Amino acid sequence: MSDPFLLTPGPLTTSATVKQAMLRDWGSRDGAFIAMNARVRERLAGLAGAGETHVAVPLQGSGTFAVEAMIGTLVPRSGKLLVLVNGAYGHRMARMAAVMGRAVAILEVPEDRPVDPAALDRALAADTALSHVAVVHCETTSGILNPVAEVAGIVAAHGRALLIDSMSAFGALPVDARTVPFTALAASSNKCLEGVPGMGFVIVRRDALAAAGGNAHSLSLDLHDQARGFEANAQWRFTPPTHVLAAFSQALDEHAAEGGVEGRGARYAGNCRILVEGMRTLGFQTLLPDALQAPIIVTFRMPRDPAFAFQAFYDRLRERGFVIYPGKLTVADSFRIGCIGRLGLAEMRAALDAVRATLAEMGVSSGAP
Incomplete structure (x- = not known):
């Protein structure tokens, strides 16, 4: 059959040409692979309208790895995260924060309703300890689209940091850092960009990343350290998913060709x-x-x-x-x-x-x- x-x-049906891109072996220190990695990072930031203010930091593993890295690196131990929940993936972010010992609160609505910006506004006004807000762009528990732009405006008005899980939306639903202010956005190779599983990435504000040294609860999930490695020698700190990245580079070409x-x-x-x-x-x-x-x-x-x-x-x-x-x-x-x-x-x-x-x-x- x-x-x-x-x-x-996800994982999703991929094109024959994306599959074929994995038929070559790449050396992780090879110049061609390093150049391909740099192009992918630049293109990802560009897709979010964030090339001037943010940097894309790829990470080995599924999208969940990227979300955990985003929370663990950017929410300091003295911070407090508010998670907007209307499905399993919001609950997952709250659980991540709790496991890594971060203070966390949730603002929950039923799974068939979008998150509530007015309730968010009230919560941020009432609790000045809340330093970060996390929201799922498209909650695939139900398929609902959350009002991310409205959430971003409220978070920015209160001077807090916004973390977006855009796993199932990025690449097909617009999110532009020039009009939707966010501190970081996590997604992966195998969703709307139509690559294969094995690599997540976080598009994160340069200033927030620079200030995040020492925050991370994990060596391998430390985005600050991962980004420093790319800046130092353009290489991954640990063995990169070479075939996945090659397929993703091809998938990005096909994404651009489609408009x-x-x-x-x-x-x-x-x-x-x-x-x-x-x-x-x-x-x-x-x-x-x-x-x-x-x-x-x-x-x-x-x-x-x-x-x-x-x-x-x-x-x-x-x-x-x-x-x-x-x-x-x-x-x-x-x-x-x-x-x-x-x-x-x-x-x-x-x-x-x-x-x-x-x-x-x-x-x-x-x-x-």
């Missing part, structure tokens, strides 16, 4: 529209209204038809060449289908055909919850 299409939040953030975001929006319209014709109901839905991953409520069993649905779709994702909600029984990766309208229509055929095979008359 050929590789299935991954309708998941950058605007072009990539437009394709994903088209995928999302086709998916939602098609699933609704089969009776399925989305968790979120269209106004709150990011074009990244869509949460559907489970059908009430007694013939529907998610594991059988999942397995039969996999046999037809499409991998979806289980739900992660507490507010509703659900499953998720992603819109990102090297997929277009033809693949989304084929996925809908597979859903239709699977429901018929299972004897499910409607996807209605």
Whole structure:
């Protein structure tokens, strides 16, 4: 069987040319590899409109490694982090801060609602000990898009530092440091930029990074030390993910050729529209209204038809060449289908055909919850 299409939040379906970029071995001290690393770092900062004020610091590991490095390096031991929570990834950031011994508070809303800027404003006014705020750009627990620009304005007005987990948004949904002030933003190679897993990165203000020496709770997750290594000799402190970086460099070329953030975001929006319209014709109901839905991953409520069993649905779709994702909600029984990766309208229509055929095979008359 050929590789299935991954309708998941990542890892994702990648292009043949991204895969082919991994067929060469690279020496970590080789001049060509060092130059490629420098180009990738420069391009990442540029994608965030941050080339003048921020620096991109790549890090071995998944995106979670990058988020933990961001919190551990930038929130000092005397600081206090406020995490805006409306899903599992906000809770994960709060847990990270607690594990590393940082003071942390959470401001939580249900998973099907965006974070609340007005409540944030009140919280920052009430607690002057809060030094940093963390928010998830697109919370893939539900697929909801959080109002990051509004959050950034409030945090800046209070003179605090903003940390953004943009893991599932960066590269497809705009975030520009010139209009959305942030101290740091974390993302990874294998989401909307359509590389392969194995490398995270943090785009961080130069002044904040310079002031962060000695903060980190971990040697390997110390962004300040990692950045100093790049500045000293343009090399990684520890063994770099050479093949992952080569694939990522190719993925960035393809991202630019597609029209950058605007072009990539437009394709994903088209995928999302086709998916939602098609699933609704089969009776399925989305968790979120269209106004709150990011074009990244869509949460559907489970059908009430007694013939529907998610594991059988999942397995039969996999046999037809499409991998979806289980739900992660507490507010509703659900499953998720992603819109990102090297997929277009033809693949989304084929996925809908597979859903239709699977429901018929299972004897499910409607996807209605």
